Amino acid sequence: MARDKTVTPEGHVNLRTLAEHLELSQTTVSLVLNNSPSARSIPQETRERVREAARRLNYRPNYFARSLRQSRSMSVGVLAPDLSEGYFTRVMSGVVAELTAAHYFYFTACHDWNQEMIETYPRMLVERAVDGFLLLNTPADQIAVPVPVVAISAHSAADHVTNIVLDHHRAVHQALTHLYGLGHRRVAIMRGPNAIPDSEVRWQSIQQVAAEIGLKLDRNLVIRIDATGWSMKAGQHPMAPEIGYKPMAALLERTRDFTAVFCFNDIAAIGAIRALKDAGLNVPGDVSVVGFDDIQSAAFAMPSLTTVRQPLTEMGKRGAQVLLEQIANREAALPVEIVMEPEFVIRESTAAAPAGR
């Protein structure tokens, strides 16, 4: 006891100064602080002394030195199209919970559907030595990196990538049987942009389910969100309801012979409702609208949205879990696909099909 020198090392305290202060070797101090198994022979008293000094001198191990030695960064890269509230925010709330618990941080990179960025960002993040990647709503097949990758809603069969996906068949089945049950036979479909991986899968499911339940799809009623409407314009957010307003307005120019529309997502649905209202139509009196995702604004839209809720937070959580496992054990067998179940939420934007039509 009282072996402490009272000379406190001046300036920043690193392992060397700490060790000198304690009159021990760096080895010993390091072993104790990391309570490494090979330090079993170090007596309790010494351990306490080391820990106490580290606390008192406010010793913080240098992140770079440690990472250089262990060659891991305790951080992952998150690649997403944008920071939209609809998708990104909800997925990330699940992701962050898992990452934080494991003492991981993350870099965000938004590619705005720019093909060059989709290829460049992974490279840049690999140079930053991220331990793994989380892909949100981004095609995984073009990403080649030397670290584990988990894709959420990617639907691509890339090697060594685990996909977290929604059960689209069930989701679409819930939506279409709801409309069919309300008497709707002329149902418009607003497809998603090409770039988004979900778009194609969703469309396939719609065709399949429609056939199953005997709903005839009129190809004149199939409209599409403009992919270029998604690209970032100066200072403007790409996920604006505008993306749904335009195609619906265009459809209404051609025909009003439909009683319902199934939109690719809630944001687009809100835009579509606006277009319908601007055309003098009533929702759901004249036209029922179904969205997808169940973003927070869905419940507060006017009328509130009937929609398919994706368990986005859960998907983010599972994705992060799988990624962290894969990082911790690079050799572990990885699941190819994890399927999550949707939930159908009925609100005000859907009603029985109008009698006369």
Added chain:
Amino acid sequence: MARDKTVTPEGHVNLRTLAEHLELSQTTVSLVLNNSPSARSIPQETRERVREAARRLNYRPNYFARSLRQSRSMSVGVLAPDLSEGYFTRVMSGVVAELTAAHYFYFTACHDWNQEMIETYPRMLVERAVDGFLLLNTPADQIAVPVPVVAISAHSAADHVTNIVLDHHRAVHQALTHLYGLGHRRVAIMRGPNAIPDSEVRWQSIQQVAAEIGLKLDRNLVIRIDATGWSMKAGQHPMAPEIGYKPMAALLERTRDFTAVFCFNDIAAIGAIRALKDAGLNVPGDVSVVGFDDIQSAAFAMPSLTTVRQPLTEMGKRGAQVLLEQIANREAALPVEIVMEPEFVIRESTAAAPAGR
């Protein structure tokens, strides 16, 4: 020429292997690749040879080694309450533009107004050796870190922190004169939660401007967004329109003797409109609503929102610029406050005050 050995180093190529391959010293290779000024005496031919080999062998300098030596990480920490679309997304779109141009990445940390996290995250990020901090909508006075800090909408006079703030007086003046000009004399005010730095400043401005233009504020018409409504519940987004629905519903229980309401932000305004409608009131027929921020959904709300547009993207951009400057030159004199100008956007949610009231 043809001095290249054809023996390509196997496995990962680092500076040593690259130098051996070139039969040069690591020093030379390093100097050339960083085109350091002290490499002026190295002939063009050699430079080419080095660069060519680096390209061919796909040499990537190790991020940790470099950062360890230079003690800078080329990344900053962003501290924000949450990932809301209303605020975060728009500010970040400006921030990212600047950071990317300077080859910087960023860690995001959301504190959800949890006091402990507001103190813990900065420490954790300092251990990760971020080169600076960007505070979004977060009080700056409690953050003590050894790196530059720029706060956006923080309104705190912390030492060595540059504040990027809105001209609240002008913003409020625009909103209140608009309502006053439309004949509104009974104006309800929905104040922001305590936790958000803007709330208090905004309220001060409202009182001041009201006095200036001769609008009497009735304290019975002053309501408040519940701060606890902001905290994160399991999987739920904190910035839901709900935050505005509740206080407005409560106000309507007490009185209907008002013709307009000025809300703290657009999200709350959308919730307030919903509450007004649920109570059988018409917007803007019976009550006019003014929001704040001008988020994308504001234009697509029903009715679309009259609101004060904050130049959030610009604020993010300026903030990032100042931060990067400060990082590059720690000694530079830093501005204490940078004031940005708002823009008033008139849409459907405001109209002349009803005659009878």
Added chain:
DNA sequence: AAGTGATGGTAAACCGTTTTCCCTAAGGGA
């Protein structure tokens, strides 16, 4: 003949950890 200034580099220190391999003294068993 000595000095001087480019030219074309190199050796070695350094950044701060982790980790491998080693040392010594004491005690115990054969």
Added chain:
DNA sequence: TCCCTTAGGGAAAACGGTTTACCATCACTT
């Protein structure tokens, strides 16, 4: 007596760059 084990710890080699301080040669002055 000799060997072996265990407690308690240390020296030094990684990790992979950047940076400082030199060095050798040669051409050209003075």
